[in-house]
Amino acid sequence: MLHWAYLVAITAEAMSAALIAGRRSMDWFGVCVIACITALGGGTVRDVLLGHHPLAWIEHPSYLIVTICAALATGLLAPFMKRLRHVFLTLDALGLVVFTVIGCNIAVSVGVPFFIVVVIGVITGTFGGVLRDVLCGQVPLLFQKELYASISLLTGLLYLGSQDLGVPHEAAMVGAMSIGFALRMLAIRYHWDMPKFVYKDEWE
Amino acid sequence: MLHWAYLVAITAEAMSAALIAGRRSMDWFGVCVIACITALGGGTVRDVLLGHHPLAWIEHPSYLIVTICAALATGLLAPFMKRLRHVFLTLDALGLVVFTVIGCNIAVSVGVPFFIVVVIGVITGTFGGVLRDVLCGQVPLLFQKELYASISLLTGLLYLGSQDLGVPHEAAMVGAMSIGFALRMLAIRYHWDMPKFVYKDEWE
Amino acid sequence: MLHWAYLVAITAEAMSAALIAGRRSMDWFGVCVIACITALGGGTVRDVLLGHHPLAWIEHPSYLIVTICAALATGLLAPFMKRLRHVFLTLDALGLVVFTVIGCNIAVSVGVPFFIVVVIGVITGTFGGVLRDVLCGQVPLLFQKELYASISLLTGLLYLGSQDLGVPHEAAMVGAMSIGFALRMLAIRYHWDMPKFVYKDEWE
Numbered sequence: 197m198l199h200w201a202y203l204v205a206i207t208a209e210a211m212s213a214a215l216i217a218g219r220r221s222m223d224w225f226g227v228c229v230i231a232c233i234t235a236l237g238g239g240t241v242r243d244v245l246l247g248h249h250p251l252a253w254i255e256h257p258s259y260l261i262v263t264i265c266a267a268l269a270t271g272l273l274a275p276f277m278k279r280l281r282h283v284f285l286t287l288d289a290l291g292l293v294v295f296t297v298i299g300c301n302i303a304v305s306v307g308v309p310f311f312i313v314v315v316i317g318v319i320t321g322t323f324g325g326v327l328r329d330v331l332c333g334q335v336p337l338l339f340q341k342e343l344y345a346s347i348s349l350l351t352g353l354l355y356l357g358s359q360d361l362g363v364p365h366e367a368a369m370v371g372a373m374s375i376g377f378a379l380r381m382l383a384i385r386y387h388w389d390m391p392k393f394v395y396k397d398e399w400e
Numbered sequence: 401m402l403h404w405a406y407l408v409a410i411t412a413e414a415m416s417a418a419l420i421a422g423r424r425s426m427d428w429f430g431v432c433v434i435a436c437i438t439a440l441g442g443g444t445v446r447d448v449l450l451g452h453h454p455l456a457w458i459e460h461p462s463y464l465i466v467t468i469c470a471a472l473a474t475g476l477l478a479p480f481m482k483r484l485r486h487v488f489l490t491l492d493a494l495g496l497v498v499f500t501v502i503g504c505n506i507a508v509s510v511g512v513p514f515f516i517v518v519v520i521g522v523i524t525g526t527f528g529g530v531l532r533d534v535l536c537g538q539v540p541l542l543f544q545k546e547l548y549a550s551i552s553l554l555t556g557l558l559y560l561g562s563q564d565l566g567v568p569h570e571a572a573m574v575g576a577m578s579i580g581f582a583l584r585m586l587a588i589r590y591h592w593d594m595p596k597f598v599y600k601d602e603w604e
Numbered sequence: 605m606l607h608w609a610y611l612v613a614i615t616a617e618a619m620s621a622a623l624i625a626g627r628r629s630m631d632w633f634g635v636c637v638i639a640c641i642t643a644l645g646g647g648t649v650r651d652v653l654l655g656h657h658p659l660a661w662i663e664h665p666s667y668l669i670v671t672i673c674a675a676l677a678t679g680l681l682a683p684f685m686k687r688l689r690h691v692f693l694t695l696d697a698l699g700l701v702v703f704t705v706i707g708c709n710i711a712v713s714v715g716v717p718f719f720i721v722v723v724i725g726v727i728t729g730t731f732g733g734v735l736r737d738v739l740c741g742q743v744p745l746l747f748q749k750e751l752y753a754s755i756s757l758l759t760g761l762l763y764l765g766s767q768d769l770g771v772p773h774e775a776a777m778v779g780a781m782s783i784g785f786a787l788r789m790l791a792i793r794y795h796w797d798m799p800k801f802v803y804k805d806e807w808e
């Protein structure tokens with residue numbers, strides 16, 4: 197089940213990244229690169245930090261092929277995208293919690309401290325978008341808008357914490373992902389934001 | 401032969417990167433860092449993704465020294481650079497195909513699937529320039545202009561495909577590099593571009 | 605002693621990074637990420653390039669916790685920050701030489717050529733700031749201002765060179781760090797800059 201949710205998630209991430217690349221008038225190669233980096237970049241950063249080789253997309257080239265096909269298909273679907281906006285935001289929320297849980301699983305399998313497992317889960321869930329924004333020449337949205345990373349953090353904490361308290365593995369996974377997903381949809385619906393740290397003094 | 405072509409290629413990449421850094425008025429340290437990252441960054445990303453240690457420039461510090469010397473020499477040569485523009489574009493095209501073929505060779509030696517070998521070749525050929533553009537604060541040129549990455553992709557496909565069809569290794573290498581190089585020169589001469597994906601709807 | 609200096613250094617780096625993030629009105633999550641990447645990013649790049657696993661902060665999660673606490677504390681201290689500017693610049697200079705020497709030590713322990721040891725020391729000392737600037741959407745300051753990287757380079761050379769000449773390890777370390785620190789303070793005081801390479805011809 198997690199595997200299928202993962203494939204849906206990388207497809208959704210690739211398509212919304214392709215639209216962002218399209219708004220910068222990138223050529224088709226650039227669109228595919230941005231889509232791949234957005235969909236697979238979080239997991240790649242995780243594996244590089246953990247020294248966990250081979251990387252997921254090197255072992256399973258199908259992930260890369262799915263992402264590239266999704267990016268190219270976005271060209272055909274672009275005129276309908278606006279209407280599909282809610283579908284996309286929903287799939288993106290699914291991606292966030294799926295990536296986070298997969299990241300936690302891999303960090304657990306490598307054997308790192310509890311706190312680091314959660315950090316690795318958040319990196320897996322969010323760094324694809326950070327890399328996309330850096331390559332598109334903008335300050336990562338993640339750092340400025342919406343309860344995105346916080347929900348990834350909460351999902352990871354719930355997933356690991358409930359297992360620690362004796363909840364069975366599958367139940368912990370489904371529970372954490374459901375709560376994270378629901379909160380993300382509520383955050384979008386009601387425009388919940390993290391408080392910001394605004395510092396205006398001159399420094400340097 | 402590939403070794404000498406590689407040294408020529410990193411020298412050319414380092415010098416053109418130094419000019420780009422110079423146009424941003426970087427200090428000499430910044431110029432050298434940008435030159436090294438442009439010339440050696442593609443191979444570094446490749447080796448980190450493959451978990452292939454030690455990195456080329458850590459095993460052979462001479463590559464780093466060549467790059468730094470090339471960057472510093474650019475300061476002396478800067479007044480003549482405009483006249484040398486065509487020499488540089490030619491050496492840069494050489495670099496693109498040489499880096500791609502070397503990247504494919506290393507990916508083959510690590511033992512990854514066919515499709516990933518080509519992807520690693522393209523990353524080796526093009527990511528130095530991507531890192532340079534990110535560090536210089538601009539959207540990577542690669543994603544917006546010219547048949548650059550596509551030629552890297554074609555070179556990799558020809559190199560591996562012809563070997564699969566029974567062409568001897570050296571012939572496949574020289575053939576793929578010659579065709580890639582020729583196409584790159586034609587693309588520059590006639591301003592061939594990839595089609596772009598332009599998406600103007602408001603999203604988010 | 606080096607360990608305590610390291611903790612002071614990552615605290616100082618995290619706090620000044622948090623102020624930079626605050627000037628971009630990032631939310632608290634973004635502030636913490638920027639602080640962690642600035643304080644721990646140089647060492648992370650070093651370990652990834654060397655294939656040296658586990659990373660420092662994965663083995664010692666306390667480093668990450670110190671950094672996050674420092675970033676959050678900055679919010680409370682922000683109104684006093686301007687007055688503390690000199691304290692910060694001093695701690696930052698300490699961080700530069702401490703990071704450099706630690707980087708050299710790890711490179712020596714991995715067993716790389718002399719020249720690469722110095723390069724790894726400089727990367728450890730300076731790349732946290734480079735990553736911070738890239739994520740904040742600006743051309744790295746490092747490449748444009750102040751004798752920062754050069755002092756890291758000099759510290760590394762003094763540290764390794766004096767050991768080669770028979771100076772005992774501790775003396776070499778304290779000596780190199782003291783000279784580097786003193787020069788950095790002088791560079792700030794008298795606005796010493798590296799010469800720049802300014803290139804204004806049109807190219808491309």
